[in-house]
Structures are given as structure tokens and as C-alpha cells.
Amino acid sequence: MLNAARSPTFYEFDSYDLLQLYKELDANDEEPVVIYHSHTATEAYPSRTDISYASEPEAHYVLVSTRSDALLSGSGREFRSFRIVDGVVTEEDVSIVESYGVVESYMFAHTGADDVPDNA
Numbered sequence: 879m880l881n882a883a884r885s886p887t888f889y890e891f892d893s894y895d896l897l898q899l900y901k902e903l904d905a906n907d908e909e910p911v912v913i914y915h916s917h918t919a920t921e922a923y924p925s926r927t928d929i930s931y932a933s934e935p936e937a938h939y940v941l942v943s944t945r946s947d948a949l950l951s952g953s954g955r956e957f958r959s960f961r962i963v964d965g966v967v968t969e970e971d972v973s974i975v976e977s978y979g980v981v982e983s984y985m986f987a988h989t990g991a992d993d994v995p996d997n998a
Contacts, residue, residue: 932962
């Protein structure tokens with residue numbers, strides 16, 4: 879989705895695009911499983927805004943930080959996952975499985991095999 883805020887430091891969904899997405903999910907009897915975005919200047923942890931917008935208690939909120947100090951230190955990008963329910967943030971362990979340098983699948987630590995993507 880395009881950034882309706884048109885800002886390099888703040889992201890906002892276009893309300894029409896978001897409505898269309900939820901209509902499509904509803905029509906297909908689907909629900910969001912993973913909601914992700916990046917933080918370009920801060921750590922991969924939900925901001926107050928992220929927490930206030932979190933409206934899917936069953937979703938995994940994945941954050942990736944591309945801040946330059948993490949890249950310069952050699953630690954690479956931060957990739958973290960959280961559950962956000964009623965304003966309470968709980969971090970989840972995430973395992974990334976690689977095969978020949980290509981990410982093949984992922985699994986959230988506390989969930990079962992039904993959370994593994996179909997292509998895994």
C-alpha cells in the first residue's frame with residue numbers, strides 16, 4: 879500500500895485501500911496473519927503509534943529495522959516479531975530457516991505447524 883502520509887518518517891494506510899483490503903479478506907474468509915513494516919531509524923520494536931494502531935490480536939506484528947548503526951556494526955538488519963493485544967506488547971521468538979542462502983520458511987516459536995507457510 880502507498881504511504882498516504884507521504885512522509886519519510888511516518889507511515890499511514892490510505893483509508894480506502896485499507897477498507898478494500900479488509901473487504902477482500904472478508905470475502906475470502908481470511909484474516910491477517912502477519913502484519914509487517916520497517917523502521918528506518920529506530921530499533922525493530924513497536925512504537926506508541928504501532929501499538930495504538932494494532933487491531934488484530936491474532937496477528938504477528940513483524941518489524942525490520944534498517945537503521946544505519948545496526949548495519950555499520952555488522953549486526954545486519956534487526957528482524958523481530960511481536961503480539962500486540964490491548965496495548966500489551968509481547969515479543970515472539972522467530973526462527974529463520976535457510977537453505978543455500980535462500981530463506982525457505984519461518985515459524986513463530988509458540989505456534990504449531992499450522993503457522994508454517996504452504997510453500998515451506
